[in-house]
Amino acid sequence: MTENGVFSRDKVLTIDTMNPTVKNVEYAVRGPIVQRAMQIEKELREGVKKPFTEVIKANIGDAHAMGQQPITFFRQVLALCSYPELLNENMFPEDAKNRARRILQACGGGSVGAYSASQGIDCVRQDVARYIERRDGGVPCDPDNVYLTTGASDGIVTMLKLLVCGEGASRTGVMISIPQYPLYSAALAELGAVQVNYYLNEEKCWSMDLSELESSLAEARKHCNPKALCIINPGNPTGQVQSRQCIEGVIRFAAKERLFLMADEVYQDNVYAEGCQFHSFKKVLFELGPEYSDNVELASFHSTSKCYMGECGFRGGYMEVINMDAEVQAQLSKLVSVRLCPPVPGQALMDLVVNSPQPGEPSHITFMKERTATLSLLAEKAKLTEQILNTVPGITCNPVQGAMYSFPNISLPEKSIKEAKALGQAPDMFYCMKLLEETGICLVPGSGFGQKDGTYHFRSGQPSLLKHFITAFHILRWV
């Protein structure tokens, strides 16, 4: 009580009274190193002298921020949808206008400012279904199984929400690859699920070993109830592209062990290495025959944020659910209705991705030129990254077969490891922090993704390459 009798109180909400599961959440991609990078940027703006003039953010796969240009056709349609007065102007090609008209007709009151159906705009879901059918060589796709989402993250978290329950030894376990994309560990921590790690095989270009899956599962069954298996293909942060044979093995494993499959396939167009090809889990599932395709439960996720689009800011995405129990699917539909609808501009963009300009349409040539140029540049960067990194003593980098990152192994000398430990830091965090302070390059330490004990890595996106890695050469002297 204060003197005048009202109160002088502690906070209601403190670190001790708040939800403990939130405290357990970690998200390295935007963690302490990125906080520090933002501070440094501010210091640079304020005129503080540094050994560099700008921060190079290689912490995140943010294509446009790294200079990738948006696809003209997409942005024309989005402008038309935002301000339909432009439909009266001559400056836009007819196919862009037609796409915009079609999207606007499907919106309440003809406005992208209206809520859509919670599952997403009907015609967009239909277009997604047709895209999936084309991609998978005719395997049927029911638009009712397609849910538009706020980026892929939203879909992944929603699926995990449906799956996770139980207490103690019957608590839901979810198998995720290590290294993983930390959305998974963050969502599992928040839901209080048991994170069941399976390690990718770095020696074999980050492939999945069935024996590793088996032993990880057997171990997990001793203390939780593993119900789902998550795969990221092409891999993030590890850049591998799973072979058809590997995917087949994973599906058979999931069927035998009764696991719900979650396939994060947001990098499906980002495949660079010769001999590598993207195989969707759904397609392989159906090729295994009805015993599998009628039974194995699968959710697959895609997004507008990666591939040649790189439109992260629009938060567009979809998920397709296959063999989901009808009652559960009704619960899913109810659950997504609470957030009303995914952002409509992101839905429109998703539509354009799955229904891009066709041969004969006025925008087709430009679209293909832009798409090819972007994917070629990404492929070139992937190759260069691997090559340059492997010339650096102490760094070993697997081929970047796909996705948008490299995840090289770094040998840190004992001295650095000790110094880091004395500071209570993970050694690779210590390394990345030094690199940031001395060169302005912002990477994410491997410990944020998970790695075998005693190994150290970093994840790097693909920014302006030469500048980035030539600097790294110099820096690596101190380790």
Added chain:
Amino acid sequence: MTENGVFSRDKVLTIDTMNPTVKNVEYAVRGPIVQRAMQIEKELREGVKKPFTEVIKANIGDAHAMGQQPITFFRQVLALCSYPELLNENMFPEDAKNRARRILQACGGGSVGAYSASQGIDCVRQDVARYIERRDGGVPCDPDNVYLTTGASDGIVTMLKLLVCGEGASRTGVMISIPQYPLYSAALAELGAVQVNYYLNEEKCWSMDLSELESSLAEARKHCNPKALCIINPGNPTGQVQSRQCIEGVIRFAAKERLFLMADEVYQDNVYAEGCQFHSFKKVLFELGPEYSDNVELASFHSTSKCYMGECGFRGGYMEVINMDAEVQAQLSKLVSVRLCPPVPGQALMDLVVNSPQPGEPSHITFMKERTATLSLLAEKAKLTEQILNTVPGITCNPVQGAMYSFPNISLPEKSIKEAKALGQAPDMFYCMKLLEETGICLVPGSGFGQKDGTYHFRSGQPSLLKHFITAFHILRWV
């Protein structure tokens, strides 16, 4: 096992094995009645004969779907941001171009397709802060306390996530008004929190009674740990505008009882009734002096979806946190980073709302004209709704002082109540379902928002009015 020895299995994820808290979620605004309305629309398209030719969706506050026109200036800037080539065209006013340039400069790579900072674009948060300061007569606002969100719903759910924990009698309780907006009950169910109801006083135009708050809290303390108090002002679904005196009482109550305040103020520009005025919780808090303004924890929510904007599809919004513990706020910042960022077009739109054309700028006159026309129309509809509903025997409707809905009381005859109960339906659901089947009008039954036992209501948005309510006259004969 099937004959060829693989498996024929039950689903992994069934209604029995799924997360039970998700099953407890209900969201009436998009519930069974809306499902049925969508079916009926499909039937109408397929040529099925009905006593009406279109479904009138009054289930949701979706302004554009109901014919409200977007603000020209907002859409011009959004088009410019989407397709910056348009900056070279003469067709846009200079102030629209300047706003677009400023937003694009704040985006990574000058693209709305880049991720923003997780908390939202810096300059947008600064603009929000200045807006709040103007609105609240100079009470200071720190942009670091502003978080851009994916609609207001996202902010509300995020705050609840931080608050809810504990088990059994120490489980977090959250006080919500009854009638409530069902996002609250849905989020609390999903988080497994205890929903603590306090009833609004229908006899006194849905005002808040302090004695009701007190008795509700005292009762709740017997079985849970009430930590937060949610207020929706102007009210949804009930349309009341809280008086300054009432808000002061609520703040004093929260201070005395140590409750975290959550003020849902998304209808802050939707105030129609004479003598009514919007008072932000923050402003009143600061007017009560430092004992309160230095202590009471408050989160306030706003959105681009309501008011004169009605831009629901963009999912723009913000929350401001006041007196939040620094460590908790760091956790909040971490938590929002997992979803990467709110949709950037929605952030841009939020910026335009808080930084609209100023006197002297080329778009100012048109902007003010459009804004005033929209708000006047909404005010007129609010008045007409109340008047027309009150002429119907069996219906009593409080003045619609603000927001975008009416929530009239309906007297249902015993016969209808019995019929409904025989069908296992809430009587007002039965009524609304009949109304939908016979007239095509889609309302939400009061039971979806909560109401005193034995009373029945519906919530109606404000669609093309005359058509709507004249039909209702006829229908009401059967009750």
